[in-house]
Amino acid sequence: MEMKCVLVFLLLTTTSVLCDLITDEEAAKQFADDVNIKAEEVNFRYVSAAWTYNTNITQENQEAMVAESLRLAEFDQEVAHNASAFFWTNFTDTNLRRIFSRLVDIGTAAMPDTEKLERLNHIQSEMRTIYSTGEVCLSESECLPLDPDLTRLFAESRDYDRLLAAWQGWRDVSGKKMKDLYEEFVALSNEAILANGYEDTGAYWRSWYDTPTFEEDLVDLFETLKPLYVNLHAYTRKKLRELYGADKFPSTGQIPAHLLGNMWAQTWNNLYDVLEPYQNKDSIDVTPEMIRQNFTAIKMFEVSDEFFESLGMIKMPDSFWNYSMLSKPDDRDVVCHASAWDFYNRQDFRVKQCTEITMEDLITVHHEMGHIEYFLQYKDQPVVYRGGANPGFHEAVGDVISLSVQTPEHLEKIGLIQNVTNDNEADINFLMRMALQKIAFLPFGYLIDQWRWSVFSGETPKDKYNEKWWDLRCKYQGVSPPVTRTEEDFDPAAKFHIPNNTPYIRYFVSFVIQFQFHRALCNASEQSGPLHHCDIYRNQLAGTKLSDMLKLGSSLPWPEAMMMVSGEDKMNGTALMEYFQPLTEWLQEQNGNDIGWEDACPKPDTKDPSSSNMNVISLPLFMAAVLYSLLKIRN
Numbered sequence: 001m002e003m004k005c006v007l008v009f010l011l012l013t014t015t016s017v018l019c020d021l022i023t024d025e026e027a028a029k030q031f032a033d034d035v036n037i038k039a040e041e042v043n044f045r046y047v048s049a050a051w052t053y054n055t056n057i058t059q060e061n062q063e064a065m066v067a068e069s070l071r072l073a074e075f076d077q078e079v080a081h082n083a084s085a086f087f088w089t090n091f092t093d094t095n096l097r098r099i100f101s102r103l104v105d106i107g108t109a110a111m112p113d114t115e116k117l118e119r120l121n122h123i124q125s126e127m128r129t130i131y132s133t134g135e136v137c138l139s140e141s142e143c144l145p146l147d148p149d150l151t152r153l154f155a156e157s158r159d160y161d162r163l164l165a166a167w168q169g170w171r172d173v174s175g176k177k178m179k180d181l182y183e184e185f186v187a188l189s190n191e192a193i194l195a196n197g198y199e200d201t202g203a204y205w206r207s208w209y210d211t212p213t214f215e216e217d218l219v220d221l222f223e224t225l226k227p228l229y230v231n232l233h234a235y236t237r238k239k240l241r242e243l244y245g246a247d248k249f250p251s252t253g254q255i256p257a258h259l260l261g262n263m264w265a266q267t268w269n270n271l272y273d274v275l276e277p278y279q280n281k282d283s284i285d286v287t288p289e290m291i292r293q294n295f296t297a298i299k300m301f302e303v304s305d306e307f308f309e310s311l312g313m314i315k316m317p318d319s320f321w322n323y324s325m326l327s328k329p330d331d332r333d334v335v336c337h338a339s340a341w342d343f344y345n346r347q348d349f350r351v352k353q354c355t356e357i358t359m360e361d362l363i364t365v366h367h368e369m370g371h372i373e374y375f376l377q378y379k380d381q382p383v384v385y386r387g388g389a390n391p392g393f394h395e396a397v398g399d400v401i402s403l404s405v406q407t408p409e410h411l412e413k414i415g416l417i418q419n420v421t422n423d424n425e426a427d428i429n430f431l432m433r434m435a436l437q438k439i440a441f442l443p444f445g446y447l448i449d450q451w452r453w454s455v456f457s458g459e460t461p462k463d464k465y466n467e468k469w470w471d472l473r474c475k476y477q478g479v480s481p482p483v484t485r486t487e488e489d490f491d492p493a494a495k496f497h498i499p500n501n502t503p504y505i506r507y508f509v510s511f512v513i514q515f516q517f518h519r520a521l522c523n524a525s526e527q528s529g530p531l532h533h534c535d536i537y538r539n540q541l542a543g544t545k546l547s548d549m550l551k552l553g554s555s556l557p558w559p560e561a562m563m564m565v566s567g568e569d570k571m572n573g574t575a576l577m578e579y580f581q582p583l584t585e586w587l588q589e590q591n592g593n594d595i596g597w598e599d600a601c602p603k604p605d606t607k608d609p610s611s612s613n614m615n616v617i618s619l620p621l622f623m624a625a626v627l628y629s630l631l632k633i634r635n
């Protein structure tokens with residue numbers, strides 16, 4: 001690379017420093033191209049090793065993965081170092097400037113001290129090990145892992161005490177064991193990020209959205225959408241009080257956090273049987289029909305692939321079908337949490353999912369396929385642009401598709417229901433089912449990173465970790481701890497994304513913008529009926545619009561990408577509100593004035609309610625992983 005000091009001298013400013021920087025944009029382009037070829041290779045090696053480990057957990061496979069992850073970090077450091085030899089901030093080519101800004105922005109790989117970088121990786125794998133190997137013993141003969149047993153227990157049990165034992169037991173074997181590790185992790189992560197020029201890790205994560213008003217925008221959005229949640233909450237609370245007895249509920253108005261059909265109360269679809277508005281209507285749960293038709297995991301992915309194809313989008317390549325892991329194998333240990341994988345060689349794209357034959361998993365299949373479709377669409381972009389326009393976009397693609405797939409009209413088209421009834425009562429039932437997925441999730445999606453950002457910034461120190469967590473849970477979600485919590489507990493880390501260190505606000509963003517995309521694509525396909533009846537199946541106009549945006553990857557600022565699909569350049573809650581409008585009205589009628597809860601958590605009981613003598617153990621199974629940042633993981 002040649003040095004063109006001449007140019008710099010002419011400018012007569014800070015010459016001595018600038019003289020060392022390379023201003024030649026041709027040389028810079030050459031450099032970026034070279035880096036891209038190498039990056040494909042280094043990423044491919046790392047992803048391959050991570051895949052091998054995730055689909056076959058052994059000591060040997062773990063060591064191979066750790067080695068590749070350190071190589072990748074080393075490579076990122078070297079690239080950032082070499083890139084900073086260029087005077088890229090003054091390049092005239094906007095795109096080249098954007099590429100360089102990505103090359104120098106390397107996250108925790110910026111850690112100057114290698115030993116500390118290794119320690120950071122080590123802590124993260126230790127936390128994942130604790131999370132992945134925890135088992136709750138409800139009796140001497142009944143020890144349950146999270147997947148699938150505790151998850152199923154929360155879905156099916158309506159036994160207050162059994163749920164409570166499982167809820168508390170899980171937190172004892174997961175979060176509670178990680179508090180010291182997490183504090184150390186926060187300090188190291190911040191130190192690494194500081195070397196990148198950000199205030200703290202939270203600030204770094206928010207920088208991906210490239211929106212100066214991001215935090216305020218989120219507050220506004222949340223406030224706009226809150227009435228929908230408050231109404232769903234009030235109706236659910238009333239039904240659960242009938243089921244469990246009002247004496248089990250605090251006077252402050254929150255719902256005990258273990259009664260919502262999910263370990264974290266994050267989605268409530270498993271309560272549908274309790275909450276169904278009109279009981280005499282046909283069910284729109286297609287699980288029994290899928291089983292009757294002998295559906296397989298492969299069949300579920302074929303259904304999804306066919307939908308994308310019907311829009312004129314890209315079909316899954318052979319390698320997807322040959323190498324994905326679509327069912328849980330029984331000859332080895334695997335990481336079951338569903339995820340989508342880009343191998344960075346422009347050929348190999350895979351899903352790893354322990355698919356069960358249920359409607360819920362059919363939706364997850366579409367979610368993961370959405371990630372793969374994005375990978376396929378942007379595969380010819382440089383590696384630094386192979387990502388969502390922002391992280392929320394990546395999470396939204398498959399969900400947009402499944403908004404169409406879940407309509408009764410569509411389920412009839414693909415033969416999963418017969419004789420769709422189309423009246424107001426059927427609509428309300430359908431929207432209730434959707435609300436338990438989409439509305440129930442909003443405060444949860446919102447608060448996780450509110451907590452994490454305040455921890456990263458130092459606002460919430462270690463001796464307030466759990467208190468802050470429950471402040472947010474009580475205030476935003478309106479759920480309360482069913483047993484006394486103290487700073488001995490560490491409840492945030494009982495949720496996968498905290499030990500796995502996956503940022504979470506992306507899911508909140510996705511749940512808002514997927515309705516904007518849905519509305520825009522419905523408009524493009526010239527459907528003018530209510531949004532919750534729209535199905536974009538086989539509509540190539542909608543498909544083209546979506547593809548055009550996905551092809552961009554992250555090469556343009558996200559508002560420009562959003563503009564291409566929706567003509568909007570902001571996150572906006574009105575599409576979501578429009579979709580649920582009939583249900584919102586119905587809920588308001590049901591609830592009257594019996595809505596809302598106090599901000600503060602209920603005062604803890606003076607007596608100790610945790611009287612169950614559970615014998616809780618954690619199996620010292622071996623398991624760990626590093627640098628999951630490349631993967632797309634289910635919420």
Ligand SMILES: *[C@@H]1O[C@H](CO)[C@@H](O)[C@H](O)[C@H]1NC(C)=O
Nearest residue numbers: 056057058059060061331332
């Ligand atoms: C799992 O990995 C081990 C290496 O640690 C290997 O020997 C074994 O064949 C692998 N099993 C499968 C099913 O790939």
Ligand SMILES: *[C@@H]1O[C@H](CO)[C@@H](O)[C@H](O)[C@H]1NC(C)=O
Nearest residue numbers: 034035038075078079081082
């Ligand atoms: C960085 O620069 C050094 C010295 O010129 C070179 O040896 C190395 O290959 C470069 N690395 C990358 C990833 O560009």
Ligand SMILES: *[C@@H]1O[C@H](CO)[C@@H](O)[C@H](O)[C@H]1NC(C)=O
Nearest residue numbers: 007008011012013018089090
């Ligand atoms: C770099 O660009 C900035 C902003 O456009 C300008 O103010 C500055 O003079 C430029 N510096 C050099 C050395 O070109």
Ligand SMILES: *[C@@H]1O[C@H](CO)[C@@H](O)[C@H](O)[C@H]1NC(C)=O
Nearest residue numbers: 289290291292293294295296
């Ligand atoms: C499902 O499989 C069973 C057993 O193999 C068979 O008897 C039945 O006909 C199949 N049903 C359908 C709808 O294919």
Ligand SMILES: *[C@@H]1O[C@H](CO)[C@@H](O)[C@H](O)[C@H]1NC(C)=O
Nearest residue numbers: 317318319320321322323347
């Ligand atoms: C996938 O498997 C089929 C059948 O075994 C084979 O013909 C094809 O070459 C494979 N394709 C890839 C990309 O591995």
Ligand SMILES: *[C@@H]1O[C@H](CO)[C@@H](O)[C@H](O)[C@H]1NC(C)=O
Nearest residue numbers: 282289416417418419420421
């Ligand atoms: C669907 O409707 C038709 C005609 O009304 C009826 O003959 C058939 O039994 C119905 N099927 C189901 C599964 O309800």
Ligand SMILES: *[C@@H]1O[C@H](CO)[C@@H](O)[C@H](O)[C@H]1NC(C)=O
Nearest residue numbers: 522523524525526527528529
């Ligand atoms: C699509 O949006 C345009 C502009 O807002 C509007 O004029 C048109 O009526 C919409 N089309 C449908 C089918 O809703």
Ligand SMILES: *[C@@H]1O[C@H](CO)[C@@H](O)[C@H](O)[C@H]1NC(C)=O
Nearest residue numbers: 220568570571572573574575
């Ligand atoms: C959201 O979109 C609606 C129209 O759909 C518009 O009236 C409103 O101003 C937008 N809100 C924001 C905050 O941009």
Ligand SMILES: [Zn+2]
Nearest residue numbers: 395632633634
């Ligand atoms: Zn995802």
